[in-house]
Amino acid sequence: MKVIEIKNLVKIYASPFMRKKSIGLNGLNMEVGEGEIFGLLGPNGAGKTTALKIITYLLKPNGGSVTLFGGVGSLEARKRMGFLPENPTFYRHLTGMELLQFYSRLYGRNPTRKELEEKLKVVGLKDSKDRRISGYSKGMLQRIGLIQTLIGDPDLLVLDEPLSGLDPVGRREMKDLIRKVNMEGKTVLFSSHILSDVEAICNRVGIIVDGKMKKVGYIGEILKSEIRYIDIEFEGMEKIDWLNEYGDLKKEGKVIYLRIKDTEKKDKVLKEISRRGGKIISVVPQRQSLEEHFIRTLNE
């Protein structure tokens, strides 16, 4: 089942007092299937946050449609969804525990203090449960923000830049948590600028440029189809000058490294090395990173 189905979504921002208009989304099409971790990429102002806010009912589209969970009503959709906004802010007068109690009640739930303590423990905030939100650091806000998205046991998590503002340890914990909730069956849609993180946890990514989806695909497929060169490591050969025509050559002690740029010549080179008595140690195809792919897509 498609958890999110977006067709030709248009959002125009218009100032009420000026004639100036800016286009937030310009015919966005997108689908997110059940159980996916879908990463939304795009430069600043591409429309990522606008798309997420329309999905979570914070903005209204000027055209197109968003269908959630096959077409349930907005209240039912909101019951089945958890949202973490970018740079989240919460009620500063509440403690961490009180905040979770409040949000639980919005879902008609009344969990015990112990149950909520367990949730806070997952993100390392158990000891800060009675501290007011006004005293939380950005990383702590991000972490309690993720927990509040889970408070209603939703099927879909919509996370806007969930990894921003976190230190490396926090980022790793957050990624582990996203993976964990995904393993429990929850669908995750998130936007991020940190491409290595997207590459590490997403099944599928979509690149938004100027309010349109420019490219969508499975991470593996996108990167597999883009082998840029092949690194061959071998030993046991003295004369190697003949390999210069195939790529960059480097010798460190007995070990020789060859980087082949014309990947189609790989088999021929490997055969020749073996024939001349060389011993192959490793053959590693080097794929382009998501970042390289992303920048290339932007420039297309």
Place this chain on the structure above:
Amino acid sequence: MSRVFAIASNTFRESIRDKILLSLAVLGFLLIAASKVFVPISIGQQAKIIKDFGVGLIEIFGLLIVVLIGTRILYQEIERKTIYSIISKPVTELDFVLGKFLGLYYLIIVIQLILFSIFILFMKFYLGTIDWFLLNALYFYLFEFLLLDAVAVFLSCFTTPITAGILTLLVFFVGQLSHYLKDLVVVTGVSELSVLVNFLYFVLPNFSVFNVKANVVYHLPMSVNSYFLAFSYSILYALILLIISSLLYSLKEYQ
């Protein structure tokens, strides 16, 4: 309704922890205590002046709470972006508006009860007796501020807190003089005013319905109808305003 009560109790808690409320509470206490100042200079009229002053002061204090806190409670949610985590949850615009309205109303009830209790203690202390008839004022105030709370929530749907505060005060004072509005055309002789006056008379809430200060201080008779009118008028008018407010909120976007 659990969502409405959750938002209401959160709003109440937020207001209780607001520094403005603390300042107002101190001010209210000091002003009630200040009624002592008037006692020596008005021998023979002590009881009347204390009662008049106290009842009037409690009303002004309620008005200040609505104007200074009530007009900010919705705006702050948007300004601080805390509304993002509310609207994206299974909460309707009506739940949200009703919750904010009720949260402020809880606060008004609690503050009014506290102030009346302090006032009763003062009466006992200075006059040696308690005039329980004054509690009629509490009944009318509670419905008056129910309506004023709804007015503040409604106005803050489309204006800034300062504008909403000024407009709320204006609606309150014009509403107190509502029954004089119709006389305005006769007194001024400008018949062109009649359309505007009629519009204001029927559209603006009539706060004179709740004005029983003279009755409670001088023990003037009050009809059963006035109690019923205060109750029904306040609830009906507030309900209409809150429904319109929730419709206005459903049109809002949160960028």
